[in-house]
Amino acid sequence: MNFCNQCGAKVEFRVPPGDLVARHVCDSCGTIHYQNPLLVVGCVPEHEGRILLCRRAIEPRRGFWTVPAGFMENGETLQQAAARESHEEALAEVEIGSLLTVVHVLHAHQVHVFFRATLRTPDFGPGQESLEVELFRPEDIPWSDIAFPSTDFTLRRYLEDRVAGREPHHFTEVDRRLSRG
Amino acid sequence: MNFCNQCGAKVEFRVPPGDLVARHVCDSCGTIHYQNPLLVVGCVPEHEGRILLCRRAIEPRRGFWTVPAGFMENGETLQQAAARESHEEALAEVEIGSLLTVVHVLHAHQVHVFFRATLRTPDFGPGQESLEVELFRPEDIPWSDIAFPSTDFTLRRYLEDRVAGREPHHFTEVDRRLSRG
Numbered sequence: 001m002n003f004c005n006q007c008g009a010k011v012e013f014r015v016p017p018g019d020l021v022a023r024h025v026c027d028s029c030g031t032i033h034y035q036n037p038l039l040v041v042g043c044v045p046e047h048e049g050r051i052l053l054c055r056r057a058i059e060p061r062r063g064f065w066t067v068p069a070g071f072m073e074n075g076e077t078l079q080q081a082a083a084r085e086s087h088e089e090a091l092a093e094v095e096i097g098s099l100l101t102v103v104h105v106l107h108a109h110q111v112h113v114f115f116r117a118t119l120r121t122p123d124f125g126p127g128q129e130s131l132e133v134e135l136f137r138p139e140d141i142p143w144s145d146i147a148f149p150s151t152d153f154t155l156r157r158y159l160e161d162r163v164a165g166r167e168p169h170h171f172t173e174v175d176r177r178l179s180r181g
Numbered sequence: 182m183n184f185c186n187q188c189g190a191k192v193e194f195r196v197p198p199g200d201l202v203a204r205h206v207c208d209s210c211g212t213i214h215y216q217n218p219l220l221v222v223g224c225v226p227e228h229e230g231r232i233l234l235c236r237r238a239i240e241p242r243r244g245f246w247t248v249p250a251g252f253m254e255n256g257e258t259l260q261q262a263a264a265r266e267s268h269e270e271a272l273a274e275v276e277i278g279s280l281l282t283v284v285h286v287l288h289a290h291q292v293h294v295f296f297r298a299t300l301r302t303p304d305f306g307p308g309q310e311s312l313e314v315e316l317f318r319p320e321d322i323p324w325s326d327i328a329f330p331s332t333d334f335t336l337r338r339y340l341e342d343r344v345a346g347r348e349p350h351h352f353t354e355v356d357r358r359l360s361r362g
């Protein structure tokens with residue numbers, strides 16, 4: 001961030017009075033520009049024992065497989081965001097179920113939230129951001145070609161819980177920040 | 182948003198190619214400025230059957246009571262954010278427990294997340310953003326002076342669940358947007 005999005009003046013990066021963290025501060029209009037984690041929301045859509053995965057048509061991780069997920073928009077719930085992403089990326093209508101995983105992706109300043117979901121009918125196809133969309137039996141999931149650690153974690157917990165017949169939620173974190181030692 | 186925070190040029194508000202939603206777009210450097218929901222994170226700290234509440238020293242809702250909560254910062258987990266807010270607002274050291282509530286505050290573009298928590302010792306006091314901090318027996322909670330709907334919802338679910346001896350999580354939404362009819 002170089003300029004104030006309110007008044008257009010140059011911003012400085014420093015700790016404002018009464019704060020503990022450095023922020024982008026505009027000395028011209030007084031605005032303090034906070035930067036906070038973004039929510040990425042998705043689901044694991046299941047249809048008759050098979051899991052819907054999308055092969056990414058965009059970077060990062062183009063060509064790798066993921067469950068439908070994306071940035072949450074203003075004015076929607078987490079569940080609505082998860083359903084919207086399934087519609088956009090996989091042209092699929094899903095019923096969102098219970099909370100499955102929350103993954104803190106600390107280096108990316110993101111919180112990833114995934115739900116269990118049911119594919120209402122086996123109708124789907126690649127949206128703009130997908131190269132292909134496919135239903136996988138658990139034993140056929142392409143584990144070495146999964147796009148993100150949060151996707152891998154989420155799919156593994158989903159399958160384990162399904163075998164156990166339970167629906168708990170799971171927290172974890174991914175941290176690729178350089179150590180500060 | 183009036184100016185691009187990357188290059189300082191004026192931004193326009195329109196639907197970018199391939200998108201479905203209007204964004205602030207910079208035609209000078211090509212940056213699309215997305216605006217997404219923010220996470221507000223807090224907890225319900227309990228000590229020997231009593232609940233820790235803070236009376237707000239800042240707007241909005243100055244003078245009203247709330248549990249410790251605030252905006253999540255980059256580089257921390259939800260649990261760390263909840264503990265940090267308890268430290269900042271109530272000078273209290275808490276042990277964060279299970280997920281309690283998720284409140285979609287749709288008009289404010291916020292997702293509020295609350296955890297159960299335990300106050301390690303009955304040591305606390307008003308931080309910079311609190312007028313006073315107090316432990317309340319459930320029957321003494323000042324319901325008519327609670328700051329926010331998400332706080333009210335969270336405290337009620339907390340107390341109900343405690344009576345039932347269970348620790349589920351609860352989703353709800355608050356929507357004060359004008360109808361678009």
